[in-house]
Amino acid sequence: MDSILSVGTYVDVQFSGFESKIEILMYYVAMSNNTDATGTSCTHYVDGGDTTNEEKMKMFTEYNLTNIKTDTYIKMENLNLTAGQKYYVFVMGVDRSGECNMTYHEFTIDNSPPLSGRMKTGPYFDMPISYTSDSSSLYVYWENYTDPESDIKSYQVSLWRNSSCNVGSTQNVEVDWISLDSNFTDYTFVDLDLQNDMPYKVKLRVTNKAGHFIEDQSNSVFYDGSQPTAGRVVAGLDYRNDQVWFSSSLHVSGIFLHMASPTVVTCPTNPVSLVSGTNWKTVVQTGMEDPSGEKWNLEYRDQNVGNHITEDEIWIKLARDVKKEQLFTGGYYRPADFNGGGEYQVSIQAASGDGHAVTEVMLWEGPVDGIATYNHYRESDWTQEVCSCCFITPIPENCTACNCTKYLSDKFGNDNVTAPPTMSTTTMVMTTTQPYEIVQTVKTDDEDVVYNITNTVNTTVTDQEPVDTSTSPARPSCGIQIVAGTSPYLVSWCRLYNDSLTPLYTDDNLDFDPSAGFHDYKMVVDYEKYDQIEKTWCLKVYVDGSMFSKICGIPEFSSDTKLLLHVFNKNNYVPPVTDLFDVFSTRASFRNVIMPPSSNTMCRYGEPFYGGVIPIDRYEAGIGTDQLMTDVVSYQEVLDPCIPCYSPCAPYTCETTCNPTEQKLLNFTLTNLSLPAKREENTTGQLVNTSISYFLTVKAVLSSGKSAEASSSVFYIDDTLPWFDLDQMTPMYIDIKQGELTPVSFQSSNSTIKAFWRCIDEESQIV
Structure with a gap:
């Protein structure tokens, strides 16, 4: 018989194995709640023994000793056995000589099912729904399924699929019941083909050793292979500015931007009309206020800026003046709305002009009537010198330093020339006016007359007073200069006020003709932190969505900064007029200007966290000594954001009050910490106390278990006064x-x- 019985009203007893040299005469059976009979001789209890019936009833409390003759099976009925109590069935065999022997079997009554535990198919228990990131497998884990009377005998698992997300939809079995031993606590269904937006459930059958069982099922589980996206994490409670120093080692706060719905644009763009925008103005000035003192042969005019109203597009024309040694051009500017950084994007079809025209987008912090740019000189092409012999027809035999066939093909589109072109060299001369002029003031009765006598010819002056007419200082500015031609390139540059440091620039070739069509150019100004206090501002340039260049150490612009679009003559070059009917003229076109979001839009200061196909289920935070590390304070759950109703299956868990389009600042505080402020380091042969660098790291977790992490800038602890x-x-x-x-x-x-x-x-x- 089993050691665990499921009912307490009857017991089936079957036995065998009694042997004797002579025939077995009869069997006796009894049941007791104790083992007092063990160790005694069965001859006291069988017929003819010296034990009275009253004594037998006290000895065999549940079922008195009964003679069943030679049967080896009996059903003890009309019992009232207590669950969880131990009982003992005694069997006595007597042979024809009167000799007897006794054995017994211990058992327990368990007439109740196992106690329910909990199960999960996602990263956490008690989730309204969960997700798996693998369409071919599904993992289930369970715990705390127990049975205090008889223990667990086995588990069975099966997988079911609902026909839809509607309430009352039918269930179909995907994987039939699979039996598992009692030592299992998890199982992985494999070789599956899970579908999107289809609810699945795992059913678990738990059976105890008495044969009773319970069935439990998981909450709905969905397949989702997407990843969340990490945003910006800020130490402290001001999302615009990182907190570098904390005064307490016991608690640290952080803040980040959360977006409820993964299907909404992470940060709304701010497109600005070039034609109907009210803040655009044209530049009107002569020349440029070049800090070097160079006089630019250039005149900015209103009429050199035009537009295409139907396409919200403007053009700026650079053209040779046939009357003066100068060019006409135009400029178009507006406030840059700079506030703690900014992103500026514009689609441009650059001016052509064989390398003599520069199309520029510039951030300018200076007077609008004194605009100047960075006059970039490109290093000369050494191949022009080495390959000059390729222009001689026929090519000399000693012209071996250059592959003329490839050189001519790259330069002119064919591998030969019919006649050698005229080779000319243009020398660019940097002219700088002297920082002052010598003038003489002659007083008369009517007025003071000032004579310029810097270059005195046949003039004698004895009383001279210098008057300072020095050039304007360089202004904080950054820009991108697009130069088309046979070797198109783009210059990214920045300069500080008064050129307190050497202007920074990068000079990179373009693999396309920027004057042949429109391309997207984006300038991103933001800061990075490399030490305890100082911010390092950087300019990142993107071309058609790909990062093109990066310059750090640029000026920190103010709210007075302007965004300028213009075209100017490269290196102040003025093309000669050889034909009045064919003078130099080119133009650039601009459209699709995107400005930074408004200053009260938090996403302009850093990207939000957001989910993949599904929203973020919870946030965890920790502290480490480097980015993306939590070696100081392990991850702990800090926030449980609302789930928006965004899909047909979202009602399983969504909150109708959760705004799917809202970007919300979420802050948290890690408490009960013990962060040391300093540690001893041996960097110079002596122990020195240095401040310990800490980083806050936030992890966004989807219901599928997929996660994304981001860290704050460095922060420190100062617990001293x-x-x-x-x-x-x-x-x-x-x-x-x-x-x-x-x-x-x-x-x-x-x-x-x-x-x-x-x-x-x-x-x-x-x-």
């Missing part, structure tokens, strides 16, 4: 009547007192 340098502050009072720098103990003035102090903080400094 500033201190006063008393040595330099004693005495600290000064009587200004006795001297600006004379410390005093007595004050002679009753109206004015001067004091000074010196306060020091070597970590976070005095703010």
